Amino acid sequence: MAAELELGFELNGTAVRCGAEPHWTLLRVLRDGIGQTDVKYGCGEGVCGACTVLLDGTAVSSCLLFAPQVAGRRVETVAGLGSPEEMHPLQREFVERGGVQCGFCTPGMVLGGLEAVALDLCGSPEEIRHSLSGNICRCTGYRGIVESVAAYASLPPTDRG
């Protein structure tokens, strides 16, 4: 069964093409169409933030976007930020400060934190908490996550990866 759409966009710096149906969400395109499984399904309602990706640099819930909306655009996921051997500075903060437990919210949380720092919405712990309120974590109680983002935000911009 041929897909109705032939979708092209940039994923983590590489041009990708993928067959998709018009009613597919970006989340489904990424996970089932391309195998980009670091993007997580958590609720399908845009509430939990587990499926967060950066779309042209803006954090969005990929479960709320339809496939045609991403044609020709730039998508970044957490796997594009860094690798175990060469982690992004924000990823390293999450690991070292107890920002990761079960890890299922982590990809979305890291991208949410990255955007918050890029938008300069991390001036205080309270501001960081508000900036991250679109990403639910059920394991940590958020302290390690907030501290990770704060530590990353305090780095000189040249060291932020």
Add this chain to the structure above:
Amino acid sequence: MSVVEQPALRVVGRELVRHDAVEKVTGRTRYAADVEQPRRLHAALRRSDVAHGRLRRVDVTPALAVPGVVGAYTAADVPNNVLWAPVPGQLPGTGAERSRANMLAEDVVRFDGEPIALVAAETEDAAAAGVEAVVVEIDPLPVLDDPLRSLDEDVPVLHEGGNLLASWEFEEGDVDAALVGAAAVVDRTHRCQAVDHAYLETEAGTAWIDADGVVVVRASTQVVEHHRTLARFLGVEDNRVRVIAPYVGGGFGGKEDLTVEPYLAFVAHRTRRPVRMTWSRQESLRARAKRHPAVMHYVTAADAGGRLVAQDIDLVLDGGAYAQLSAAVLLWSAMSSMGPYRCANVRVRARVVYTNNTPSSAMRGFGAQQVAFAYENQMDALAAALGIDPLALRRRNFIEAGDTLATGQVIPTHVALPELTAAVEERLGELPQPSGPARKVGRGYACNLQSYGFNVWMGDWSSAWVGLEADGGLTIRIGVPDIGAGQASSLVQIAAEVVGVEPERIVIHIGDSTLTPLTGRTSSSRQLYMSGNAVLEAAERLADDLRGVAAMVLEVDADAVELAAGEARAGEDALPLAAAYAACIARSVPVQQLATFHAPTGPRWEARPDWRGRIVPDFAYSCHGVEVEVDTETGRVQILRYVAAHDVGRAINPQSVRGQIEGGATMGIGQALYERVVFEDARNVTRKLANYLVPTAVEAPEIETIVLESGEGLGPFHSRGVGEPPVSPPAPAIAAALRDATGATFTATPFAPERVLATLAAHGVGR
């Protein structure tokens, strides 16, 4: 802070980076839904839209006509669709005495969302269309939605043998006489709501047939030993089913029962093709088991000096439509219902009943959570009635090591509640002023006890395999599912400590019912205790052999050999572990060890009220203190400070311990203030995450943790379980703080704004 001096250790006690965290933060971890296979099918469930009814017709023929649908199945297709199990704990002649579990409903549906038919298709869209096409006709039956009415004469009987699912009863001393002479008596009913686990990863998995014809299920689960139950459903021998638990995206008890596994196993077995099933968040909220709603009537009495003289306790838990783990949850409720307090006269009557509500089962705290809300509310009310400081009242009654509870359970290790309460009190200091004229501030404390480990008559055991590699690295094989608490990384740390291999050079293989030694479920705060002891024993045996061989090579006494930093060292001489491996092989000394740790065992609980004995190995204890501000005009409750103090025995990884305490307290706060699953005529109407308010980083307060290392636990290096204990104190502590602020008594969770306003109005507070 610590109660006794503990020896300094090399690796245990360090804030090591968890190896799994690196994989997770870079998106590499393959969770249950993250593997792909050629020719994979997608499976989905048709669920009941009524809460109670008789199935008149289930026709899957139209589903089979949907393009892409490969199979559509009903109960009649499942080799053994209904499994029966005995229900422990009942008194003779009462209750259903056995419980029913079915893969797909047959004849009768008992809750909204119960699976009726199963569809397997080439694509997710085809599976969804197939599910829609199944024809289901149900004759509705009257619903039973009130657990307090379950045992009445005029209600529907949901299971053969009646609606009493299980009961536990015991009595010590003379409660009625003690109540007569008491200086203060508090008689109240406390209620807790149904809550959802709301882990971020919904239930998911894949299954396939391996080269030997074995059915392999790789699923998000806390229990790989479910392979046996799956085999029973399929009518095959136990060793023909294998369950693999990859890293789990949160469990909290919600993945202790079977979820997707039977359907995956069935489709793989039937079609011989790989299959995936993922429950949507909406399915998960609607149909997967919840925490037991509880109605808890307590009469608690003290003498003028504030010593407890009587506790008369009646518990009714709503088990929902199927038994699942309700009988065990009820035991945990009953045995914990007196709290960590001495009392000579105790009467406990505990029952869990069937209703048509969503089934209830395991949830972090496992029944000990709800009763903590009740017994701590009672202690606070008693303190007020007697004019005694709430912590002072508690201190006059704390149990101590060696005490015997009314159940006959002897308290085996130190009870650090005096130290914990003092630490919390000292940390909190002065109460701040309210931020506005309509606002009030208050402070509250709560203590609790939570067992870790299974009940002793289960003969609990856990096995671990530890082997040195030729290059000096170490491999661990162990069946433990890691549900996010650092179960695997803590075991690495223990092995590294004992064998002297650096943690980075250890690889741990976990969670496989066929290829890793079995450890039992990741539940009951038991994995560090059980699996930690198993790894410790295997590692110690290996280390003994390595020291012995190294001593021969180095020509010293074995006692002089120390294993550390990848070598066996005796003074100035050192043998790299790779050389020690070669020396072992040359001398036919094993380089691998399989060890099994057995928990203490004891006689099975007998179904009579005068049975007494040990129920669990040990308990963990904690004290939380909270300062709140309540807006008497809006009913909004804000947490100003939150302090959580726990005796963890010994912290294997302080970062993981802190994470458990912070996360558990935050979950408890969510359940105390925001979270609730709402039923309307037994239909669960909380079907969107948008309607289920899990705390975000904004609502979650900073949890100030105090970790006490008493050196008194039964786990490796004298640790205690810490997974469940922190979830219980938040609700009673916040209730106490609200009472301190307003004078009003809060006896039902959650303390949502409308309930807060109603309660304040009933007490004449505010407008």
